[in-house]
Amino acid sequence: MTAMIGVRRSFATPLNTALTMVVVSVVAVLAIPLARWAVLDATWSGTAQDCRAASGACWVFVGHKASFILFGLYPAAERWRPESALLALLGLIVMTGMPRCWNRWLPVAWAAGLATAWGLMRGVGGLPVVATQEWGGLPVTIMLTAVGLGLGFPLGVALALGRRSRYAVPRAIARTLVEVVRGVPLIAVLYLAVLVFPLALPPAITLDKLLLVQAAVALFASAYLAEAVRSGLQMVPQGRMDAASALGLGWWPAMRLVILPEALRIVIPSFISIAVGFFQDTSLIVIVGLFDLLNTARLAAQDPAWLGFSTEAFVFVGAIYFCGSALLSRYGRWLEHRMAAARRGSEATR
Amino acid sequence: MGLTVTTLWWLGHNAVASLERHGLSLGFGFLKQPANFAIGDTAWLSFSPENTVGRAILVGFLNTALISALGCVLAIALGFFVGVLRLSPNPAVGGLARAGVEVMRNTPLLLLLLLLAASLHGLPPAERALHPAPGVFLSDRGLILPEIRVSGLTVWLGAATLATVLLRRALGRLGWRVAAMAAVASVASLVVRPPVVGVARLDGFNFAGGTTLSPEFAALLAALVLHQSAHISEVVRGAIVAVPRGQRDAARALGLSRFQVLRLVTVPLALRAMVPLLATNCVSLIKNSSLAVAVGFPDVVSVLNTVGNQTGHNLETMLMMMVLYLSLSFAVAGALNRYNTALLARGAPAR
Numbered sequence: 001m002t003a004m005i006g007v008r009r010s011f012a013t014p015l016n017t018a019l020t021m022v023v024v025s026v027v028a029v030l031a032i033p034l035a036r037w038a039v040l041d042a043t044w045s046g047t048a049q050d051c052r053a054a055s056g057a058c059w060v061f062v063g064h065k066a067s068f069i070l071f072g073l074y075p076a077a078e079r080w081r082p083e084s085a086l087l088a089l090l091g092l093i094v095m096t097g098m099p100r101c102w103n104r105w106l107p108v109a110w111a112a113g114l115a116t117a118w119g120l121m122r123g124v125g126g127l128p129v130v131a132t133q134e135w136g137g138l139p140v141t142i143m144l145t146a147v148g149l150g151l152g153f154p155l156g157v158a159l160a161l162g163r164r165s166r167y168a169v170p171r172a173i174a175r176t177l178v179e180v181v182r183g184v185p186l187i188a189v190l191y192l193a194v195l196v197f198p199l200a201l202p203p204a205i206t207l208d209k210l211l212l213v214q215a216a217v218a219l220f221a222s223a224y225l226a227e228a229v230r231s232g233l234q235m236v237p238q239g240r241m242d243a244a245s246a247l248g249l250g251w252w253p254a255m256r257l258v259i260l261p262e263a264l265r266i267v268i269p270s271f272i273s274i275a276v277g278f279f280q281d282t283s284l285i286v287i288v289g290l291f292d293l294l295n296t297a298r299l300a301a302q303d304p305a306w307l308g309f310s311t312e313a314f315v316f317v318g319a320i321y322f323c324g325s326a327l328l329s330r331y332g333r334w335l336e337h338r339m340a341a342a343r344r345g346s347e348a349t350r
Numbered sequence: 351m352g353l354t355v356t357t358l359w360w361l362g363h364n365a366v367a368s369l370e371r372h373g374l375s376l377g378f379g380f381l382k383q384p385a386n387f388a389i390g391d392t393a394w395l396s397f398s399p400e401n402t403v404g405r406a407i408l409v410g411f412l413n414t415a416l417i418s419a420l421g422c423v424l425a426i427a428l429g430f431f432v433g434v435l436r437l438s439p440n441p442a443v444g445g446l447a448r449a450g451v452e453v454m455r456n457t458p459l460l461l462l463l464l465l466l467a468a469s470l471h472g473l474p475p476a477e478r479a480l481h482p483a484p485g486v487f488l489s490d491r492g493l494i495l496p497e498i499r500v501s502g503l504t505v506w507l508g509a510a511t512l513a514t515v516l517l518r519r520a521l522g523r524l525g526w527r528v529a530a531m532a533a534v535a536s537v538a539s540l541v542v543r544p545p546v547v548g549v550a551r552l553d554g555f556n557f558a559g560g561t562t563l564s565p566e567f568a569a570l571l572a573a574l575v576l577h578q579s580a581h582i583s584e585v586v587r588g589a590i591v592a593v594p595r596g597q598r599d600a601a602r603a604l605g606l607s608r609f610q611v612l613r614l615v616t617v618p619l620a621l622r623a624m625v626p627l628l629a630t631n632c633v634s635l636i637k638n639s640s641l642a643v644a645v646g647f648p649d650v651v652s653v654l655n656t657v658g659n660q661t662g663h664n665l666e667t668m669l670m671m672m673v674l675y676l677s678l679s680f681a682v683a684g685a686l687n688r689y690n691t692a693l694l695a696r697g698a699p700a701r
Binding site for chain 2: 006009010012016019020023024026027173179180182183184185186187188191192195196199200201202203276280281283284286287294298301308310311314317318321322325326329
């Protein structure tokens with residue numbers, strides 16, 4: 001039905017008809033070669049030679065390299081470990097998405113889940129140890145995003161509270177940190193963490209590169225989350241604090257029980273868009289030489305036996321990024337609608 | 351407080367100790383040393399490996415400035431176009447624009463950049479270059495465009511026009527008149543000394559004439575513009591949608607034509623809401639231009655990184671990088687604050 005209305009609107013006036021024809025021809029000019037490349041002339045089975053003989057996409061290459069792109073240099077015999085770690089992480093993320101699970105057990109579940117994932121990847125309790133240099137692909141991307149946001153969140157809340165503190169010193173520290181981190185590109189923060197920060201440690205301590213990058217991502221996330229939390233805090237009416245004080249609550253209990261729950265609820269949509277941004281931005285760790293999803297795709301395309309199929313590799317990981325980001329955005333919109341409905345409901349009963 | 355100071359002191363102490371261990375000293379003396387590396391793309395300034403490190407950084411900075419300026423202008427132009435398309439009542443037009451925006455918003459910029467760089471390097475060599483439009487060639491040498499050379503006179507008059515526009519307050523009531531005269535003079539100079547259009551042609555294995563954008567530059571510019579324009583189109587769409595319907599209805603009731611309503615009511619109101627977001631989008635484009643490192647375009651981050659690795663002065667180069675980007679961000683933030691104050695003074699719409 002809506003389709004019919006759409007079609008009718010597309011041809012409502014001569015101008016609209018002309019515009020529709022232009023769009024249809026543009027789509028045709030773009031889509032026909034694309035469809036030929038991706039489907040009709042593509043190679044779905046065979047070898048690199050078959051691919052070179054055909055003019056279309058080489059999906060054989062993606063099929064052949066999918067495991068490498070998804071899990072990087074992780075030893076092939078131990079692939080079940082990153083696979084189960086990935087499942088654990090995805091399970092945690094799905095759980096975090098359900099408002100029903102938003103209680104005090106969620107951080108506990110995260111701590112347990114992350115410890116399990118890390119133990120599986122790294123190898124504890126008799127499993128062969130796999131160094132973080134060999135970790136790669138989707139588990140690294142998801143772990144950097146989830147842990148970065150997870151650790152960045154409490155730090156971000158602390159920074160937001162610091163910026164609104166009565167005392168000058170915490171205010172200055174929080175403000176400097178947030179403004180500096182938000183003012184420079186992520187690449188600068190990554191370089192700082194990998195190249196400069198180790199200089200500032202005593203020679204006895206050497207930190208893992210992945211750990212440093214994870215800390216940098218968390219710091220970067222915390223600055224952006226802090227700004228979101230701060231705008232949420234500003235939107236909580238002053239009367240709430242007054243009411244809490246009148247009930248005899250001190251500053252901390254009032255914050256914890258009254259102000260923060262309300263402020264955080266307001267800014268959940270911005271959290272989601274920050275999360276989408278970070279999911280994509282973790283790809284920048286390519287530049288400091290770690291193997292996230294994008295870098296494994298790039299490496300796969302540099303295999304001498306399969307040269308010339310980088311587009312296919314990028315399209316494959318692009319599809320993964322697209323699905324992840326689109327799902328997350330869609331979830332954000334769902335949550336926003338749900339919260340708006342709940343607010344209308346509570347106002348109606350008031 | 352005490353803890354912070356102690357931690358900072360401890361980190362600083364360690365840093366000095368490890369510098370000593372590597373036989374390095376702090377200081378910016380290395381800027382005067384010869385660079386000993388080549389830079390592929392240079393804008394305005396020439397550069398050779400014998401030149402100083404300082405000049406190398408300046409060349410990198412100019413590259414960042416060039417790609418950022420071009421990128422911001424093109425991204426805003428494309429973003430406006432796509433944002434307006436998305437508001438089209440025609441579902442085919444709106445749908446196409448939306449599909450493009452969704453793809454750009456849901457994939458990482460670096461992915462697009464690597465994909466474009468790989469495709470540009472995979473293009474045929476110069477003698478079999480793609481030739482999509484007159485004077486435009488696409489080959490593994492990059493993107494070759496026609497070149498428009500204007501006379502020196504026009505450049506000076508154009509600069510004078512810009513200066514008078516910027517300084518119109520200082521010139522008082524005469525400001526606009528002087529600016530208009532300068533503008534007329536620069537247009538007149540175009541007639542007196544017409545600009546020369548240089549079209550590239552194939553000469554042996556390379557092109558002669560025209561301007562060449564290296565594959566790295568073209569890929570980075572295209573990726574930045576495509577990615578940021580998707581975000582800008584959302585800003586534009588949001589700002590236009592946010593103009594209250596009553597404003598437009600009132601203008602129509604006063605007898606203004608549809609185009610007049612757009613020009614006198616919708617666009618000015620939407621622009622006010624848009625400007626701060628456009629500025630933050632430009633800042634993020636400038637910060638994203640640091641992805642140049644990934645494709646080997648010598649922007650300021652890439653040059654500073656090379657210098658840091660070669661001389662071991664990572665601390666100083668990182669400091670320069672941070673100061674550079676921070677001063678930019680603060681300058682934009684300050685300008686925005688002034689803009690908002692000015693807007694309030696002129697009577698912004700009540701919220």
